[in-house]
Amino acid sequence: MEKIYTRPSYIREGATSGFCPGCMHSTVHKLVGEVLDELGIVNKTVTVWGVGCCILGAGYTTHDSFGSPHGRACAVASAYKRTNPDEIVYTYQGDGDLASIGIAETIYAANRGENFTVIFINNSTYGMTGGQMAPTTLVGQKATTAPFGRDPKQHGYPVHVCELLATLKAPYYLERVTCLDAPNVLKAKKAIKKAFQNQIDGKGFSLVEIMSNCPTNWGMAPLETLEFMKENTLKEFPLGVYRDKDAE
Amino acid sequence: MPKVEIRSESCKACEYCVKTCPNKVLALGAESNSKGYHYVVPANPDACIGCKLCAIVCPDAAIEVYK
Ligand SMILES: Cc1ncc(C[n+]2csc(CCOP(=O)(O)OP(=O)(O)O)c2C)c(N)n1
Ligand code: SF4
Ligand code: SF4
Ligand code: SF4
Ligand SMILES: [Mg+2]
Numbered sequence A: 001m002e003k004i005y006t007r008p009s010y011i012r013e014g015a016t017s018g019f020c021p022g023c024m025h026s027t028v029h030k031l032v033g034e035v036l037d038e039l040g041i042v043n044k045t046v047t048v049w050g051v052g053c054c055i056l057g058a059g060y061t062t063h064d065s066f067g068s069p070h071g072r073a074c075a076v077a078s079a080y081k082r083t084n085p086d087e088i089v090y091t092y093q094g095d096g097d098l099a100s101i102g103i104a105e106t107i108y109a110a111n112r113g114e115n116f117t118v119i120f121i122n123n124s125t126y127g128m129t130g131g132q133m134a135p136t137t138l139v140g141q142k143a144t145t146a147p148f149g150r151d152p153k154q155h156g157y158p159v160h161v162c163e164l165l166a167t168l169k170a171p172y173y174l175e176r177v178t179c180l181d182a183p184n185v186l187k188a189k190k191a192i193k194k195a196f197q198n199q200i201d202g203k204g205f206s207l208v209e210i211m212s213n214c215p216t217n218w219g220m221a222p223l224e225t226l227e228f229m230k231e232n233t234l235k236e237f238p239l240g241v242y243r244d245k246d247a248e
Numbered sequence B: 001m002p003k004v005e006i007r008s009e010s011c012k013a014c015e016y017c018v019k020t021c022p023n024k025v026l027a028l029g030a031e032s033n034s035k036g037y038h039y040v041v042p043a044n045p046d047a048c049i050g051c052k053l054c055a056i057v058c059p060d061a062a063i064e065v066y067k
Helices: A024-039 A053-059 A071-082 A097-101 A103-111 A161-165 A180-201 A222-236 B017-019 B053-057
Strands: A004-007 A045-049 A064-067 A088-094 A117-122 A174-177 A208-209 A242-243 B003-006 B026-028 B040-042 B063-066
Touching: A024 A053, A024 A088, A024 A097, A045 A053, A045 A071, A045 B040, A053 A064, A053 A088, A053 B053, A064 B026, A071 A097, A071 A103, A088 A097, A088 A180, A097 A103, A097 A117, A097 A161, A103 A161, A117 A180, A117 B003, A161 A174, A161 A208, A174 A180, A174 A222, A174 B053, A180 B053, A208 A222, A222 B017, B017 B026, B017 B053, B053 B063
Parallel strands: A045 A064, A045 A088, A088 A117, A117 A208, A174 A208
Antiparallel strands: A004 B063, A174 A242, B003 B063, B026 B040
């Protein structure tokens, strides 16, 4: 009998992630690990963590990584990749980090077509700090800072990062995926693999937005978040490829 | 015979695998791990077909599959 599924080498032996039960941050860490193993690049990959629950990945994974100031991961990764072009560099950021405090750094790195990979976890909340409203919080969705739900008159509308970046010429690849069931997890993995392969091939800025959950701050059991996402999140944030220069 | 093994210390009882398994192999167990989660056990092991779907959806990479 042969082992046909095991954890990637990127996860520390015996480690348990610090993420809450059912949090898709965990799933995405596993997928990144599987992709790095399959591409044989785990030993030359460097992560630039944003600020947020993402940083819980630092103790969970084996390879080199460093933190960046809140929102600045794309600026840090731009500098690191330009000075270490032989290494594989990716940022791992939440929606508060990437699309709020860091939206300028994100847009300009994308606009320069920087040759690194962005793994963007959009859980429509500031998870780590306890559930404040994020740029991506859905209309009507409650947050500690919007106790009656997001009201467009007061708070504006959710920000769609893939659509926004797709107005720029330089980005090479932009795709939005999710991890809410097995077929979608496999699609998410394929997108993450492509985003790393693009970097290996020197093609330029590649971003995968993973629509995710936050059971803890949404106040739901993990299985309930999956239903909520199908009914709400994915209607506001349609999955799909927003830019793929390979296909043009 | 295909089979699954659960890393009980890594399981957080989210139940994604329980819901996903087409053959109802998995269930939350009676025992809890050191973090207090009632980790998943193969309650109906003979029904496993080694399809890996449980392992694919497991956020915490807690499932190993053999075939
Ligand atoms: C300059 C600065 N401002 C605010 C904070 C507090 N802070 C920590 S994490 C975070 C937001 C995290 O949200 P997100 O990026 O969506 O990550 P999540 O935890 O949801 O994955 C904030 C505002 C900080 N650490 N530094
Ligand atoms: S607070 Fe939310 S985003 Fe952070 S680990 Fe828990 S479930 Fe995941
Ligand atoms: S491998 Fe397939 S059949 Fe076996 S426990 Fe997992 S999901 Fe069920
Ligand atoms: S999916 Fe993984 S963490 Fe969740 S209950 Fe199953 S084995 Fe445990
Ligand atoms: Mg967030």
